[in-house]
Amino acid sequence: MNRSNLITPEGATRLRNELADLWKNKRPEVTKAITAAAAEGDRSENAEYIYRKKQLREMDRRIRYLQKRTSHMKVVEHKPSDQSRVFFSAWIEIEDEQENILCYRIVGSDEFDADKRYISVDSPLARALIKKQQDDEVQVTTPSGEQLFYINKIWY
Incomplete structure (x- = not known):
């Protein structure tokens, strides 16, 4: 089933803020932690390194998803002209x-x-x-x- 690309202004703001926070704040923290863990030696048995790499993959997956969703979403900012019927955001x-x-x-x-x-x-x-x-x-x-x-x- 294809998902609708409609979103409320509040929802659009929340998704954009999540994307910005992941990209500007959380991803740099994780990459810094990966670098520190990699410096500890053997990566194949380094639990911190393995965990952080997995965390980065999941974060990058969410970033890609949010970039795709935010670029295709249609923000519905106005109430419908016929408010006696059920439409989006009712x-x-x-x-x-x-x-x-x-x-x-x-x-x-x-x-x-x-x-x-x-x-x-x-x-x-x-x-x-x-x-x-x-x-x-x-x-x-x-x-x-x-x-x-x-x-x-x-x-x-």
């Missing part, structure tokens, strides 16, 4: 069949966070909600089966 209050009230915000795939109640625009629930409006019923296929939700409220 907050939605929904109710399930057991009358449980749930509240979510639709964000980019790099921003989802269960603690903040952020769901990815690429998730099955968000896909089902897009373009719906208040009082609509939405059928969603979830890992536990089909679920029906009722849209109580939408806001931006």
Whole structure:
């Protein structure tokens, strides 16, 4: 499944800051530690050297990922003209069949966070909600089966 390139301004700032911090602060620290560990002698049995090389590989992988994502992301800075419907960055209050009230915000795939109640625009629930409006019923296929939700409220 292809991931959406949409992102909120806050999410874009967070990714750019992470990239800058990795590149300017953390990567130089790790390369300095690798140099110091390499100076200690035999690298094949040097745990510090092996650990730091692995750390650098993982960091470089994350840097490449962030460079690619930040160059292709589309920052959605404006609210939609039709705010009666669900679109990217909307907050939605929904109710399930057991009358449980749930509240979510639709964000980019790099921003989802269960603690903040952020769901990815690429998730099955968000896909089902897009373009719906208040009082609509939405059928969603979830890992536990089909679920029906009722849209109580939408806001931006």
